[in-house]
Amino acid sequence: MSDNGQIDVGYVAGLARLELDPETKVKLQKDMEGILAYIEQLEELDVSGIEPTAHAALLTNVIREDVAEESFPRATMLANAPAEIDEELIKVAQVLPGEGMS
């Protein structure tokens, strides 16, 4: 945690797939530095030998029968899609760079 303040919001936004305009980036950089400086207080605690708590419910694996269930009608699911093709497929942007597909 020693290199706080070195957070590069532009880099982290790339990891999170967020497009930030320059003004927002400057603001968020400042916000992040402030928040991280506060969070640094956790360094003062000795946590050696302490087990982490990942979850509040003390449950382990829950297993159910593998049974096929009814799914939603295609039209219902496509109704929320931003773009579709032939009332059958969700239309997405080109995934790989190169020539457009026809």
Place this chain on the structure above:
Amino acid sequence: MIKTDLKTLTVHAAADMLAAKEISSVELCNAYIERIEEVDPKVKAFLKFDKEDILKRAVDADTRRADAKELSPYDGIPIGIKDCIVTAEQTCSCASKLLENVVSPYDSTVVARLKAKGFIPTGRLNMDEFAMGSSCENSAFQKTANPWDLNRVPGGSSGGSAACVAAGEVPVSLGSDTGGSIRQPAAFCGVVGLKPTYGRVSRYGLVAFASSLDQIGPLSHDVLDSAIILDTIGGVDPKDSTSLPEPCKGFADALKGLEDKDLSGVKIGLPKEYFDTEGITEGVRKGLDATIATLKKLGAEIIEVSLPHTKYAVSVYYIIATAEASANLARFDGVRYGVRKDAGDLIATYFKSRGEGFGDEVQRRILLGTYVLSSGYYDAYYLRAQKVRTLIRRDFEEAAKKCDILLTPVTTAPAFEFGAKSDPLQMYLSDIFTIALNLSGACGISLPAGISEANGMPVGIQFIASPLEEEKLLKIARIFELNRDQKEFAPKL
């Protein structure tokens, strides 16, 4: 039926009136619809509201009751639903531009269980975007006002859920609580808010914010109504593997006949770190003092306890909650549903859709969460926070050995004015009394204890009990509620 009744009408009182045929479900729903049309242009608790659907369900409920086939004593009673809990064939936007106009094809488990008892899901309630915030100011669509003072926030993130009950627009509502998002707005709006034990209530159909902390619960006029709703929505669900197998029934029955009961033999702990917190206003202090006086008068023993890791709770919470949020919100990419901003290839479309779709606070938390999970920082932040979470959980376990329940403030001050907390860290720090409970998995309830003289705003107090001890929590809260100085809390609106 006179309109002023609606402001404090409880679910159980409405059920009695329906049973006695003093009122029909259609009349009840029409009265609430009129009230919504009258006050919601000012309160702005509802994002969406389908009058025809509500009245159709009310007609069905009346038909069932006429045939003596009512689904439960509550058949035909409306309940407001926070906009992150899905209802079939209704929109679920989480108050985000990115999900504007997305229609849920299915019912969340809680809504399905409410419908099975005849409750009528009423409208979509405003919230901070993706439940991230403490004032409802982070909604992409509108600012909900506090019915006690329209210049003040209703709290958050379940601000719409608290405001609509306080304003008498519905008798009860559902919210969700990740770090205080039910209890804090309940305190700000002078209503009861229950955060059940983690796992009591299925999260199936709740849009995930921080999965290890999120829990659905009711906001109501009194403790009995919260118990009625917990009975209805709780219990194991095959669709949520973190739902607990323990039975979640009979809480409302357990609260019957408490009118002449006292609290002799009950030990109530006051965590000294909470009471020593800087900045607790006089109004909140007086509310706590009055509560302690009432509890003592009822025969309870008041002792001091310690939760030594309290000061680390905000840091732990904002690491764990944002880490989980950054993973949960990765699914919103504008591909399968929601708003897509085309930008050439697929990756660029992700960037643009998420950049334009998410509001500032959501972006801030995604960034923080992504950072604390990123290569080289995981051990220093996320893993360390999980270890401190263990220490915080142990604090509560140790305190529970010394007393039955804890009494704490909910917030340092009553509801603040719009725009009063513009610094994000300052807003995060205001969650200090509510977030440790989510980290520990315990249950808690916020209920009104008085009115702040300085500004006429309601003041809330919080009771906290160990995981799965809702019965004890609700009983003590109910006995307090029946004996506190001020019986009813209703805004002038």
